[in-house]
Amino acid sequence: MRIIDPLLKDKEAAPLLGISVPTFWRRVADGTIPKPVKLGSTSRWPQSEILEVIERAKAARFEAA
Template sequence: MDDDNFERLLKVGEVAKLLGVSVSTVWRHVANGSLPEPVRFGGITRWAQSELANCLDKMKAERPEVGTNPTPHPVRKTRVG
C-alpha cells in the first residue's frame, strides 16, 4: 500500500498539543463548532490534518487586521469581601 495516498490523521492529544490547549478544550471547540468534527471508525477518533489546517487558515483570515480596534472583551466584576 502506498502511504502517499493517505492523509495524516491526528489523535486528540496530538491536536491539543498542536494547538497548545488541553484535550477537554479541543472537545469544547468541536462542540461549539470552532473546530471540525473528527473522523470516527470503530473505536478510533482522529482529525484529518488538512481539515484542521483549513480551519485554522479560515480563522486567521477572519481575525481583525493589526492596528484595528477589535471588540473589547467584557470586564468581569469581582466581589469584595
Template sequence: MSNNDQQSYLANDKMVDMAFITSFTGLTDKWFYKLIKDGEFPKPIKLGRSSRWMQSEVEAWVQNRISQSRQ
C-alpha cells in the same frame, strides 16, 4: 474529484489524533471538544473507540482562525 484524485489526496493527508491537535495548537482537548459540540471545529472520524481528524482539516481550521483574527 475523480476516484484516483481522491485516493492520491488521501494518501498525502494524515489522520491525526487529539494529542497531535493539542500539541500543534497549544490548546486543551477540553477546548476542542467544546468547539466540536458547538459546531466550530471539524467532527472527528470515529474508528472504533478512537477519534481521528484529517490533518488538512485541522490546518485549514487553524489558518481560518488566523485569518479571522487579522481582519
C-alpha cells in the same frame, strides 16, 4: 501520486492549535473544529482539517478589524 493526509488523535491535534485536549473537545462540540472521523471507537481528524481551522482563524482576525 496520491498525497496522504495523516489522521491525528485529539492529543496530537490540540497542541497544533495551542489548546488543551478538553478545550479541543469543547471546540468540537461548538463546531469550531470539525467532527472527527470515526474508526470503530476511535476518533481522528485529518491533519488538513486542523490546518484549515488555523487558516480560518488567521483570516477572521482581519475580518474582525
